[in-house]
Amino acid sequence: MVPLRGRLGEYASPEKGELTGPDPADRGKYDSEFFRDAWIGGTGIEFTDTRINLNRADLSGLPPTLVSWGTYEVLAGEDEEFAARVKDAGIDTTTVVVPGGQHSYVYGAGRIPETDAAIAQIGAWVREKTKI
Template identity: 55%
Template sequence: MASVQSTRLADFLESTRDRMNDPNLSLSTVRDVCEALHQAGSEPEGVTYAEVDAGGVPALWCVPADCDDSVLLYGHAGGTVVFSMHSDRKAAGHLAKAAGIRSLVVDFRRSPEHKFPAQQEDFETAYRWLLSQGYRPGKIACGGHSVGGNLAVSLALSLRDQRMPLPAAVLSISAWYDTELKNVTLKSNAGTDKILSMPLMEFFRESWLGGTGTAYDDPRVNMLYADLAGLPPVSIYYGAHELLAGEAAEFADRAKEAALEASLHSVPEGQHLFLLGAGRVPETDAAISEMGRWVRLKLGLEQK
């Protein structure tokens, strides 16, 4: 049974979805509504924040006290349309604290003003900026939440194809992998996911890819068609109640078929955006604790 706090988070997400369903809202207003979702979590104690120019891309450092000089490069949620580095700030701060490292949240350009591949370009620019600042690839993990989880994987693919040094690990949380929108849980979990819906996913897809000539099965955006061989270890988390649960399992299977070190973790009765409950929802905090230890292991900061 879900905790009281988890149920409250689901109710909060549902109320936000209800507000977004108003057809009279402008995109700027919808973005403002989504930014307020950061209220679901608490401020992580002992974490400071600093905005930075990461090679021309705005980004936000989340720096825990006495942290190791390693980095989690982090992509925020929002389907490329909503959210920002500020909306995921608390969650990224809790993740950074759990791992004992700093996190860099990338404020990539949003669609529909900036369509594919702008977001991937910004994420890779931030990674290259970290290298230019002296961070070694073996001390960098890349991760992300929702579409940010897609960007974390696509970054590793792009770096591999360019024969660039790869990050040590990929942490993918409630990721949107399937731009074809065909997994069965998009229908079977429609009654349990309190924030996502098929019309919303279709809106995100059109905003991101519409007019670009990019096919929905293009492996640059659809990670279920990508060749995953040679990628770093990947850890995949999802909420059992979210629309994207099925594609998380499908991606994990693809990763294992490609001989990757891959693990799959379900948060019981977890919502899409369960991560935003960091510091308030016990199920979220337990998952973050696991994520933090895994990242430390892959960065060589903790023994098995």
């Protein structure tokens, strides 16, 4: 088992309502580094360890896999890379990319048409693969 630790980061100044931290153009890189440190910093576990980094793991033998992300997801690049690696491993792979979707985009269900469309696609995929 991999010990993980976490903490919350603030990007907004409550007094001014402004973003703080890195330039927004670098936000994804900053966020990835921030969260990596929050999860494994000080544990002695390298980010390349396949127990926590599926983009470095052997993916052969996976069942049919659906990978979904929003285009504004901080991990969108890693999601896309993972989907490509799964496909390259010969696994039946489906991707559902949500335009403008953020992390946990499913919370927009019932309010955001792109979210509803993605959920419908995912549901259809599950029904097809499980023969429900």
